[in-house]
Amino acid sequence: MLPSGMHDLVNLRHLDIRGCYFLTEMPKEMSKLKQLNSLSDYIVGKDEENGIRELGTMDNLHRSFCISQLENVKNCGEASEAKMGNKKHINTLNLKWNPIVGYDSAQTQRDILDKLQPHENLKELSIERYPSEAFSDWLGLSRYSKMTKLSLYYCTNCCELPSLQHLRISQFDRLEKIDFEFYSRNNNGSFQ
Template identity: 50%
Template sequence: MDAVAGFSEGIIDPCHLLEQVKCLRVLSFKFFSLEEGLLHDSIGELIHLRYLDLSGAPVMTLPESLSFLYNLQTLKLRSCRNLKSLPTNMQNLVNLRHLDIQGTSLEEMPKGMSKLQDLQFLSHYIVGKHDENGVGELGGLAHLHGSLYIVKLENVKNGGEAWNARMAEKIHLDTLYLRWSSFKESEVCDSQSEKDVLDKLHPHKDLKVLGIFDYRGTMFPDWVGHSSYHNMTELNLRGCKNCWVLPSLGQLPSLEYLRLEGFDMVKKIGAEFYKADGTHHHHQETPFRSLKILHIENMPCLEEWESFECGDDDHAPFPQLEQLWIWNCPKLRGDLPTFL
């Protein structure tokens, strides 16, 4: 009871507490003010622990003894904004199934994450610069479910490395976000290499939500917008400043929400936007036939939005459109397509 009383008053004496709860299976320090932002080393003695929640705690570092918790299945670190690294031997937590690191300040993942083969939920993966913590470590995580946010993709050296992530095999993911770090205009990027990396990161065909942020290539690979992604309902493309043409998105059959933002080089929304070959053949499916919301924002060079000559009203694009947002496109002429 003393331990419980200590929790209710927000006062934590870790040594005293952990001596009494050696068989503890669930432990939460959620939003507790840990002394000096530290989790005590003795946490590693709770070898029966299955669930540990540190969400919102001002923890700055995690003790290496955390990697002794071989039975741990859930580790929640959401909104631990001061946390910059995970224990170096995280790969020892072989029974871990849920790892939430959203809202932390982690700079990269620890080495050997591919050994956590029972992992079913991973909120974020921060790509490191070395093979042992690079994007290829995702290849061993075949059972990921729900959503995944991959960041610092500029650290992926080539398409072969990206292919090792085996994203197309992660059939239980329904949401995928891919982000490159923003870069200075003076930086030189190999556009073909950038495109190859994104090409090899293509997800499985049943994905529902996709976001691509700060992509540095000049063109998108063909899988982005391919009609085989029949379940995709939401697509976000933002900060792709080097791209000079929008990908072909009109043949995504279930797409309901589309956001295009920060395409600094795009001057024209042309026929290729509606269909991959950029032609107006009538036998094709109605472009954007399920789209309800379209956002076009921060495109300073956009001048023209070309119409799509469909021949009859039954095949005009955007038959379900409910909301159209055009924001900060100062050069766009007012002669928008007639079907709008």
């Protein structure tokens, strides 16, 4: 467990908790750490004081960032308050759900992913154990043309894929087909 008074370290710039496998949630009121430039991971807690909303003020985050235990996000309103689109210095984002039974509806999970839409300059995105059947529409938008890597892991309920140029998939137990629309057209009309 991280110290409960961590929110008092208002000038803290770097917090690396990689490898802290037994850490189950972040301390309360992390939103007070507005000067953070790097935060390796944010573990979403079940309470409002350490939920995903706490990320809303952390617009100075840089480089690689991971949000885990997204199953603790109760609704898309909470996810929206994380303001992921404002974090323009993050170039690699990892979104993780835990493999537990009893998620809210597939539509609720998709709405949550919709609201976690990152900024347009993101270069790498990884999504793990996403429990819904379909991904958010923003994954296939052309404005994410700077994204060079998309990795999807253990999304066992997904039945359809976003439309992309490059995609790595792993452990899609229910995937039955990749639609013709998935392939991109080049200038002469042929498919790649």
